[in-house]
Amino acid sequence: MDDLLEGLIRLVEESGKTYDIELIKKAYMTAALAHLPQKRMSGEPYITHPIEVTKILLELGMDTDSIVAALLHDVVEDTYLSIQDISKGFGETVAKLVGGVTKLGKIPFISREEQQAENLRKMLLAMSEDVRVIIIKLADRLHNMRTLSAMSDEKCREKSLETMEVYAPLAHRLGMTEIKEELEDLSLQYLDPVAFGEIQSRLASDREQRLDFLDRIKERISERVKTEYPDSIIKGRVKSIYGIYRKVYIQGRSFEEIFDIYAVRIIVNTVNDCYNILGIIHDMFRPIPNRFKDYISTPKANMYQSLHTTVIDKEAVPFEIQIRTREMDYTAEYGIAAHWKYKAGIEGKDKLEEYLVWIRQFIENQQESEDAQDIVMTLKTDIAQEEVFVFTPKGDVISLPAGSTIIDFAYAIHSAVGNRMIGAKMDGRMVSIDTEVVTGKIVEIITTNSPGHGPSRDWLKIARTTEARNKIRAWFKKERREENIVKGRTDLEKELRHSLIDLPQEELDKLILDAAKRQHMASVDDLYAAIGYGGVAITKIMPRMLDDYRKNYRLPAETGAESLEKAMARTRKDKSAKSGVIVEGMEGCLVKFARCCTPLPGDEIIGFITRGYGVSIHKKDCLNVVNASLATEEERARWVDAQWADTIREIFDCTLYLLANERSGVLADVSIELANMRIPIRTFVAKELKNNQISIQITVSVADLGQLTYLISALKKIQGVISIERRAK
Ligand code: MN
Numbered sequence: 001m002d003d004l005l006e007g008l009i010r011l012v013e014e015s016g017k018t019y020d021i022e023l024i025k026k027a028y029m030t031a032a033l034a035h036l037p038q039k040r041m042s043g044e045p046y047i048t049h050p051i052e053v054t055k056i057l058l059e060l061g062m063d064t065d066s067i068v069a070a071l072l073h074d075v076v077e078d079t080y081l082s083i084q085d086i087s088k089g090f091g092e093t094v095a096k097l098v099g100g101v102t103k104l105g106k107i108p109f110i111s112r113e114e115q116q117a118e119n120l121r122k123m124l125l126a127m128s129e130d131v132r133v134i135i136i137k138l139a140d141r142l143h144n145m146r147t148l149s150a151m152s153d154e155k156c157r158e159k160s161l162e163t164m165e166v167y168a169p170l171a172h173r174l175g176m177t178e179i180k181e182e183l184e185d186l187s188l189q190y191l192d193p194v195a196f197g198e199i200q201s202r203l204a205s206d207r208e209q210r211l212d213f214l215d216r217i218k219e220r221i222s223e224r225v226k227t228e229y230p231d232s233i234i235k236g237r238v239k240s241i242y243g244i245y246r247k248v249y250i251q252g253r254s255f256e257e258i259f260d261i262y263a264v265r266i267i268v269n270t271v272n273d274c275y276n277i278l279g280i281i282h283d284m285f286r287p288i289p290n291r292f293k294d295y296i297s298t299p300k301a302n303m304y305q306s307l308h309t310t311v312i313d314k315e316a317v318p319f320e321i322q323i324r325t326r327e328m329d330y331t332a333e334y335g336i337a338a339h340w341k342y343k344a345g346i347e348g349k350d351k352l353e354e355y356l357v358w359i360r361q362f363i364e365n366q367q368e369s370e371d372a373q374d375i376v377m378t379l380k381t382d383i384a385q386e387e388v389f390v391f392t393p394k395g396d397v398i399s400l401p402a403g404s405t406i407i408d409f410a411y412a413i414h415s416a417v418g419n420r421m422i423g424a425k426m427d428g429r430m431v432s433i434d435t436e437v438v439t440g441k442i443v444e445i446i447t448t449n450s451p452g453h454g455p456s457r458d459w460l461k462i463a464r465t466t467e468a469r470n471k472i473r474a475w476f477k478k479e480r481r482e483e484n485i486v487k488g489r490t491d492l493e494k495e496l497r498h499s500l501i502d503l504p505q506e507e508l509d510k511l512i513l514d515a516a517k518r519q520h521m522a523s524v525d526d527l528y529a530a531i532g533y534g535g536v537a538i539t540k541i542m543p544r545m546l547d548d549y550r551k552n553y554r555l556p557a558e559t560g561a562e563s564l565e566k567a568m569a570r571t572r573k574d575k576s577a578k579s580g581v582i583v584e585g586m587e588g589c590l591v592k593f594a595r596c597c598t599p600l601p602g603d604e605i606i607g608f609i610t611r612g613y614g615v616s617i618h619k620k621d622c623l624n625v626v627n628a629s630l631a632t633e634e635e636r637a638r639w640v641d642a643q644w645a646d647t648i649r650e651i652f653d654c655t656l657y658l659l660a661n662e663r664s665g666v667l668a669d670v671s672i673e674l675a676n677m678r679i680p681i682r683t684f685v686a687k688e689l690k691n692n693q694i695s696i697q698i699t700v701s702v703a704d705l706g707q708l709t710y711l712i713s714a715l716k717k718i719q720g721v722i723s724i725e726r727r728a729k
Helices: 003-014 021-034 048-059 064-071 083-090 092-105 112-129 132-146 153-173 177-191 193-205 207-228 241-250 271-284 326-341 348-368 372-384 406-413 415-419 466-479 481-498 505-518 524-533 538-552 564-573 623-628 666-676 705-716
Strands: 233-238 262-268 307-312 318-325 387-391 397-401 421-426 429-431 443-447 581-583 591-593 605-609 615-619 639-644 652-661 681-688 693-702 721-727
Touching: 003 021, 003 048, 021 064, 021 083, 048 064, 048 132, 064 092, 064 132, 083 092, 092 112, 092 132, 112 132, 132 153, 132 177, 153 177, 177 193, 177 241, 177 326, 193 207, 193 241, 207 233, 207 262, 207 271, 262 271, 262 326, 271 307, 271 318, 318 326, 326 348, 397 406, 406 415, 406 421, 406 443, 406 466, 415 421, 415 443, 415 466, 466 481, 466 524, 481 524, 481 538, 505 524, 505 538, 581 605, 605 623, 615 623, 615 639, 652 666, 652 705, 666 681, 666 693, 666 705, 693 705, 705 721
Parallel strands: 262 318, 591 615
Antiparallel strands: 233 262, 307 318, 387 397, 421 429, 421 443, 581 639, 605 615, 605 639, 652 693, 652 721, 681 693
16 A cells, blocks of 8 residues: 555544545556556646645535545546546446536636636526535635646636636635635635735744734633633634735725634524623623624624624723534534534534535526526625614514615515515604615515516616515516517617618528527517516627627628718708707707717717718718818718707716726626626626736716716725726727
8 A cells, every 4th residue: 555545544544533434545546557657737746636636625515426536536537537437447326426516627717707707607506406516616626726826827827717716716605614724715815915924924923922912812711711611722813914915905904903803702502602602702801883783693704604893902902702512513614514524413414405506596597598697796795794784663673785675675575575665764754765774774665465566677686686576577577578578579679770771671580580599499479578677788798699699690882972962951851869968950860879989978979970870960070070070071061060958867888998907806896886886797808917907898878977977986995906097998
């Protein structure tokens, strides 16, 4: 037996759990032989990697199948062995686990954003079949991150970003805090080495002093608590570097403001003990108001349970105390893996099911809206935010992500409550349904039973949680097919007009049918209906439609021969368009906004009578206008005065270019800002630049220049943003 195997078997035996040691040995031999010709980037024999991954899983207390699969996790990808070989040698379950992990590693590279989204979706799918696949994958990634420095700088950043954006949130969602924190800290080291170093040295500098302080506090608590609760455990804890980074560099707090860099954790036997000890603590130290959180009666979404309180001692130094039971402590550290590690004794089975329910719901919901990037956003927003706790009139607590509204609350109770809602009260006062809910308030939803009542489409824009949005979409999908079709058709036609697609009906029908088929839909009506209820975003299908149009339908040359008189006469005739613009002497004429400068209400504008499509409106300082003064007499005569009408109901698209220092979270901050201002985003494209900066191109719909100016100033305040420019597409 070689040293590596011997070391591994020793760990297996010391784990205190029963394993099929013969099978583990066989898996090792198989993997070692298959990987024999390979070396890692660091020069070590390849087999060291699966062994380290296996050790992580042993530490998590995973079962024999997982351990065996971990040893074999790279053989199908990298060696001559096939899934069938694994199945024959180690059984169906191990083969499935290895197959799952292999598949996750094989997702083709498209673009980073898309890959992340696609990655995540595949992971969730694999997870819903056997969650051990993801746990193995997380261990695999953890070891790869620990040994990342052997890779090129570019690879390091790429892997770190993916880890930060996909793997760490997944670990968090599964409650695997230790793994999550290590993944985050390892990634941060590559993504923001300067800040990482700063925090590290900052922690090191007042470490002695802080630990002394913490020891004294622990001592005092022990004296008092241990007499009554002799087997309680009292330990100190340091916040992870990334945890501090988030507060200091992202939320903009000062180092001194973070009360929980060092915390005391008290672990006891029963839930009752937890509350009793809380009483003792509040008797010993002065609690800071509004800093008490009861995650026992209201667990976090990832099932974390604990009491948190921040107190001040005589020296006026605030610090956090966390109180929980042993089981809660296992869950807090190991999350879903606690099911395997501490199987005996606790209600592990139920917990596991609870985790999986979330994943299944997530997948079902996401199949509705085919938008993969939505998933990444959802995962991040649903978990990254602080939670609020709101009461029903009966006293039940509903936990929602911060920023949730009455609508989210109603749908969190039940979709029937949301669908029949006509109003709401918060602490007895009538409030509008877009009001944000606040922790501790009692919210009462007023419903109606009258038929024909339902949610409004605007609610989709107001709701913050995916759950509410999906339930609203589901309602429209089911209840309002006819209405959806009409709405979808109108929206699409409008967009087609906007994009200047002008075709005979037959060809137009064909163009739309082809778009429907690309979405795997049988008919044009299905597509309209999907657009109508929000299942398909027009912005997603337009690029392909435009392509299709340009390649297959567009006339060989744009009409150029029409005379000015004819154009004016035709333009004058068409009074159907209302654009919010008055063109001198051509009331109600057909108007479009020039793409070169995309004017907004408030801009000074001028019109140009086009040869094909009404009057196009430019900003007065648009380069094309300036250049036009050099053009021919005939050209110059086409320019007409134009002004904004007083009442403007249209929404205008406008494209912004944002340059920012690449910092994890800047994308989220920008989109959160837009969401806060309720500004619809048409497109959002981020690109990494060579100099550690990113450029973000956002097309938003705004009402006027005032709103745009306000938006720009809000975006400028986001940390890391260097410049914002409004440009034409
Ligand atoms: Mn691997």
